[in-house]
Amino acid sequence: MSRSDELILLAVWKLQENAYGASVLDHLQQSTSEEWSIAGVYAPLKRLTRAGLLRSHTGHPTAERGGRRKRMYRLTAKGVQALEHARAEYDAMWRDVSGLAWAP
DSSP: OOHHHHHHHHHHHHHGGGOBHHHHHHHHHHHHOSOOOHHHHHHHHHHHHHTTSEEEEEOOOOGGGTTOOOEEEEEOHHHHHHHHHHHHHHHHHHTTOOOOOOOO
């Protein structure tokens, strides 16, 4: 799982019932202070769904979207396990690192 996949899964987890493509994109941009492309979010959402880490369904049509439906996302149990595994790896790698002073 790539770092961006992990961040997308975390965004879906944090947004809970309000996780759809545009809200995930907004959340990522606000949380990372980086520009994310639409394709950089939608393609992974689709791929993570195919991999069984996310589940999606179409929401109700909304007037704000001209009657179009949103594709809503939720983490699956497999997605939660993938995030827990990623976190454990980061924790293990950072254990015993007291500083990052660089000396040439």
